[in-house]
Amino acid sequence: MILLVLIASVLIAGVTVYQYREQSRDYHDNRLERKEEQIRQAITFTLQRTTYPVTTENLALIFKDEIYRIAIIENANFNLYDLDGQLLKSSRPKFDNDSVSLCLEPHVLNALRGSIDKRYVEASAAAGDHYQASYTYILDGKFKPIGILHLPYFEENSFYDMELQEFLFRLGGVYLLMLLSAIALAYFISKYITRSLKTISEKLTQTRLARTNEKIFLEDPSQEIAGLIAAYNGMIDELELSAAKLARGEREQAWREMAKQVAHEIKNPLTPMRLSVQSFERKFDPEDPEVRAKVTEFAKTLIQQVDTLSSIASAFSNFAKMPAQQNETLNVPEIVKLALDIFNEPYIHFMTDTEELVAKMDRTQLIRVVTNLVKNAIQAVPDVEHPRILVSVAGEPQWVKIMVADNGVGIADANRDKIFEPKFTTKSSGMGLGLGMVKTIVETYGGSITFTSQQGKGTVFTVRLPRIQTKA
Numbered sequence: 001m002i003l004l005v006l007i008a009s010v011l012i013a014g015v016t017v018y019q020y021r022e023q024s025r026d027y028h029d030n031r032l033e034r035k036e037e038q039i040r041q042a043i044t045f046t047l048q049r050t051t052y053p054v055t056t057e058n059l060a061l062i063f064k065d066e067i068y069r070i071a072i073i074e075n076a077n078f079n080l081y082d083l084d085g086q087l088l089k090s091s092r093p094k095f096d097n098d099s100v101s102l103c104l105e106p107h108v109l110n111a112l113r114g115s116i117d118k119r120y121v122e123a124s125a126a127a128g129d130h131y132q133a134s135y136t137y138i139l140d141g142k143f144k145p146i147g148i149l150h151l152p153y154f155e156e157n158s159f160y161d162m163e164l165q166e167f168l169f170r171l172g173g174v175y176l177l178m179l180l181s182a183i184a185l186a187y188f189i190s191k192y193i194t195r196s197l198k199t200i201s202e203k204l205t206q207t208r209l210a211r212t213n214e215k216i217f218l219e220d221p222s223q224e225i226a227g228l229i230a231a232y233n234g235m236i237d238e239l240e241l242s243a244a245k246l247a248r249g250e251r252e253q254a255w256r257e258m259a260k261q262v263a264h265e266i267k268n269p270l271t272p273m274r275l276s277v278q279s280f281e282r283k284f285d286p287e288d289p290e291v292r293a294k295v296t297e298f299a300k301t302l303i304q305q306v307d308t309l310s311s312i313a314s315a316f317s318n319f320a321k322m323p324a325q326q327n328e329t330l331n332v333p334e335i336v337k338l339a340l341d342i343f344n345e346p347y348i349h350f351m352t353d354t355e356e357l358v359a360k361m362d363r364t365q366l367i368r369v370v371t372n373l374v375k376n377a378i379q380a381v382p383d384v385e386h387p388r389i390l391v392s393v394a395g396e397p398q399w400v401k402i403m404v405a406d407n408g409v410g411i412a413d414a415n416r417d418k419i420f421e422p423k424f425t426t427k428s429s430g431m432g433l434g435l436g437m438v439k440t441i442v443e444t445y446g447g448s449i450t451f452t453s454q455q456g457k458g459t460v461f462t463v464r465l466p467r468i469q470t471k472a
Contacts, residue, residue, distance in 0.1 A: 001182045001185065001186045002179065002183055002186055004182075005175065005178050005179050005182045006179070008175075009171075009172075009175040009178075009179070010174075012171065013168060013171065013172075016164070016168065016171065017072050017164065017168075019314060020163070020164045020167075024155075026375060027194075028132065028153070028155045029132075030119075031153075032121070032132055032134055032151070032153045033134075035076050035092060035151060035153065036134050036136060036149070036151050037072065038074050039070060039074050039076065039078055039149065039151060040136065040138075040149065042073070042074065043063075043070070043072045043138060043149065044139075045061065045209050046063065046066050046070070047138075047140065047141070048063065048141070048395065049385070050062045054140040054141065054146065055140075055146060056082050056146045056147055059080055059082070059088050059089065059138070059147045060080075060088045060089050063089050064089070066090050067080070067090075067091045068091055070091070071091035071448065076151065076153075077090070077091045077152065078090075078091055078136070078149060078150060078151045078152075079092075079093050079149075079150040079152075080147055080148070080149065080150070081090070081104055081147060081148040081150060082147055082148070083147065083148065084109075085103050085104030085105075085106075085108070085109050085148070086102070086103055087101070087102045087103065088147065100396070104135075104148070104150070108120060108122065108135055109216075112135050112136075112137070112148065116353060118136060118137045118145075119134065119135070119136045120134070120135045120136075121133070121134045121135075122438040124137070129176060130154075130155040131152065131153065131154055131155065132150075132152075132153045132155065133150060133151065133152045133153065134150075134151045134153070135148055135149070135150055136148070136149050136151075137149075138299070151286050153327055174237070188316075196414060198226075199216060200216060200228060200229065200232060200256075204232070208374070214236075215232075215233045215236055216229045216232055216233060276298060276301050276302065277302075280294075280298045295372040320435075327360040327361065327362075328360065328361065328362060328363055329358060329359075329360055329468065330358065330359055330360070330361055330363060331355075331356055331357065332357045332358070332359050332366070332367060332393055332400045332465070333352040333354070333355060333356070333357055333378050333393045333403065334355075335363060335367065335370075336350070336352075336366075336391060336393050336402060337350055337352075338367070338372050339366070339367040339370040339374075340370070340374065340391060342371065343374060345378060345387075347381070347386075347387045347388050347389055348374065348389045348391065349380075349388070349389065349390050349391070350390075350391050350392070351390060351391070351392040351393075352392065352393040352394070353393075353394050353395065354394075354395055356470065357393060357394075357395045357400045358400075358465065358467065358468040358469075358470050359400045359445075359465040359466060359467055360445070360466070360468060361445050361465060362445075365441045368437070368438075368464060369402075369438050369441055369442060370391070370402070370404075372435070372437065372438050373461050373463075374389065374391065374404060374436065376435065376461075377389045377404055377405075377406035377408065377459070377461075380406050380408025380409055380410075380458075380459065381406055381407065381409075383409070384407060384408055384409075385408075386407075387404070387407065388405045388406070388407050389404070390403075390404075390405045390406075391403070391405075392405075395467065396464070396467070397465070397467075398467055399447075399464040399465065399466065399467050400465045400466075400467045401462060401463070401464050402462070402463040402464075402465070403460060403461070403462050403463075404460070404461045405458065405459070405460040405461075406455065406458050406459055406460075407458040408458055408459065409455065409456065410453045410454050410455035410456055410457055410459055411451070411453040411455070411457055411459055412455060416453070417426070419435060419451065420435050420436055420439045420449075421436060438463075442463055442465070445465060446462060446465075446466045447464050447465040447466065448463075449461065449462070449463050449464075450462050
């Protein structure tokens, strides 16, 4: 709409300027013809009254004084030339004759001779003004050419220019008002048309697979919008069915994977237990003098395997159990230092840049996070000549940062994407649940865990927990 108004205003302004120029040109052409006709009639009347023979040679004598009278009456200056283009007489005063051409240009004479109506009009421009000049033959009583009438004409366009400017100014005001009206109308119409699309866009942006999505209900939508809404609502129904199927499938797959992992981990200690019982059954001799020692050793072996089974059960129980949502206000450096007290390795060092960094978290879960990360670091440095593990706590504007760095073997590039996956491990023993459990705990309390590692140089795990600002 706005574009149409702009195009219309430009076209109408262009047509208006063109029309005014055409009117001005027609006005000046008609005015020149009228002036020329009046002067020709006055010249004819003078030739009829003169006592001189009407010849080219006598034109200067015939119009010696008469030319000035005609110029005054008609309010127009003109010049008389002979048939060869030589100036015979001019109505201009003597001091103005310098501006009058004494001889006509050859192209003027040629154009006049070749003209059907024996009339030639020449247009010219100088200093921004427009001029016309008409050339016609002066005829005697027998319609024989005896001279040439030259009538110069200056086009006075100041009135037309002023009128055009006033009209364009008024037209511009009207179109400015129309443009503002079009902008306002286009805005409200577009808002009315796009309100349904905006609602649909917002709903599409809020659509998520993991939650229940609202359908769209609009009053009196257009046919096209109604079709779009129906398609969206149908998609929401299909999405909910797909999400339910996917969630059910994921749960079943998770239980199957967990069952496989539990079965696999339980089989590991059961096999040596079976072999120990079978061996004891074959070799048991009640008369053997060392029977008590052998029974004791056999029992010790079974107890070790039972302990292994117990630790497996505890590990799976801890992984499956969600962290207790006990938002205690903890001094993180103090709790981290307490968690490190259970380790006796001399190469474990603790460092903090401040003695008080407060976060809200369950005390037991924070200790579990630290101990798991430190255990992983200890298992990464058994073959290092000078092992070193550094646990540090630092403050950031919005976070409490806990870093556990070691100079161990590092993490291979192929394993980086799997490091936090449950049951993934690079060790010969263990179930790979530690880091997965740590990630679950940290993210439950609104934090994050990341790591950087270089093979052969070491690994740094960084835990960030939301910080609580304390009053100074």
